[in-house]
Amino acid sequence: MGKSLMISAGLAVAGLIAGEIALAKAVFAADQLTVTSFGGAYQTAQRKAYFEPYAKQTGVNIIEGEYNGELSKIRAMVESKSVSWDVVDTDAVAGVQLCAEGMLERIDWKKLGLDRAKFTGADNDCAVPADFYATVLTYDKDKLPNGPNTLNDLFDVQRFPGKRGLSKSPFGNLEWALIADGVPTKDVYKVLSTAEGVDRAFKKLDTIKKDVIWWQAGAQAPQLLADGQVVMTSAWNGRIYDAIKNSGKNFEIVWNTQELGMNVWVMPKGGARLDAAYKFIAFATSPAVQADQTHYISYGPANRDAIAHVDPAILPHLPTAPNHMTNALLIDSSFWGEKGDELRQRFTAWLAK
Numbered sequence: 001m002g003k004s005l006m007i008s009a010g011l012a013v014a015g016l017i018a019g020e021i022a023l024a025k026a027v028f029a030a031d032q033l034t035v036t037s038f039g040g041a042y043q044t045a046q047r048k049a050y051f052e053p054y055a056k057q058t059g060v061n062i063i064e065g066e067y068n069g070e071l072s073k074i075r076a077m078v079e080s081k082s083v084s085w086d087v088v089d090t091d092a093v094a095g096v097q098l099c100a101e102g103m104l105e106r107i108d109w110k111k112l113g114l115d116r117a118k119f120t121g122a123d124n125d126c127a128v129p130a131d132f133y134a135t136v137l138t139y140d141k142d143k144l145p146n147g148p149n150t151l152n153d154l155f156d157v158q159r160f161p162g163k164r165g166l167s168k169s170p171f172g173n174l175e176w177a178l179i180a181d182g183v184p185t186k187d188v189y190k191v192l193s194t195a196e197g198v199d200r201a202f203k204k205l206d207t208i209k210k211d212v213i214w215w216q217a218g219a220q221a222p223q224l225l226a227d228g229q230v231v232m233t234s235a236w237n238g239r240i241y242d243a244i245k246n247s248g249k250n251f252e253i254v255w256n257t258q259e260l261g262m263n264v265w266v267m268p269k270g271g272a273r274l275d276a277a278y279k280f281i282a283f284a285t286s287p288a289v290q291a292d293q294t295h296y297i298s299y300g301p302a303n304r305d306a307i308a309h310v311d312p313a314i315l316p317h318l319p320t321a322p323n324h325m326t327n328a329l330l331i332d333s334s335f336w337g338e339k340g341d342e343l344r345q346r347f348t349a350w351l352a353k
Helices: 002-030 040-058 071-079 092-100 151-155 173-180 185-192 195-206 220-226 237-247 274-284 287-293 304-309 333-352
Strands: 032-037 061-066 087-091 128-140 164-167 212-215 232-236 251-266
Touching: 032 040, 032 274, 040 061, 040 237, 040 274, 040 287, 071 092, 087 092, 087 274, 092 251, 092 333, 128 151, 128 220, 128 237, 128 287, 151 173, 151 251, 164 220, 173 185, 173 195, 173 251, 185 195, 195 333, 212 220, 220 232, 220 237, 232 237, 237 251, 274 287, 287 304
Parallel strands: 032 061, 032 087, 164 212, 164 232
Antiparallel strands: 087 251, 128 232, 128 251
16 A cells, blocks of 8 residues: 555656646747848847847847748748747748748737838738848949949940849849839839730840859858959848948949838747747837837838937938939839749749750
8 A cells, every 4th residue: 555655646746747847848938939030130130129139128038040031941830830930030022922821820910019000011911011121233342433323234244244143033133134124113013014024034134144143142142242253243232231331341332223122020820939929029010129220230110100210320321211212113022922933933944044
């Protein structure tokens, strides 16, 4: 009888310990959040403006992930029901596509506690606008003191011989090809929506194809320029601003025909820390916090109330500054959400020729 009591007591203690371990794991899980973004200067800015202040304020440990925007990684997590990324920063086009596929949680703006009407570009039910960035043409003034000055110079290998850098994607390149071929910015997507327009864009890209070095990660573009591997390159404006401000590079941005894109916060469907994810997004998209990010990278806040908090000395460096918007092309997320797969397949086949 005594032996049975000892066994029962032992089992009870073992059960209690197991319960405490499970509780500890649950508490630990609640005190951490995995946030995934694009790395480089952009994620450094997010760390300073969002991750570190949020962790200090709430005690939640932010575990950072990095990716290059691959949708396949998010799809794989959701489809296998093993979501490890709680919050993801992605571009608006990817947000539209993933939402249509049912890969993202739909945003409950009441739970978020923010006014959707205050956000520019808040038309995707699965995404909260984060910031605006620009894809710009840029060059090293130490090596090219007199230009390029327009998008046409990107395609002029006679006046500006040498390699050019471009993102290894049809996204943005097809639009620039049409603009350089004479299509007004306001008509770009009307033309690109036709088979003839797509052919025209690829024909224009053919003229520089052999002179292009293709980059995939945002940090590669300024590095190609700094290393002298290219004479000019497309790049995200924030990466160039970082190279100028923090590395002393004499890079120049051609703002004319900048392509204005938007980054958004999304939550992969089925994540285990949904409430915590909402709290983080609410913090990261509040006006003062969004404005703080502009101290570290020159991206325009999506929350319009943030503008009042932006340092006036920083405003001219943002892509959304009025003088930069004169001939800007706003990337059409709906177009790319609908046509993206088809155009990416054609682009991949074109590269292989």
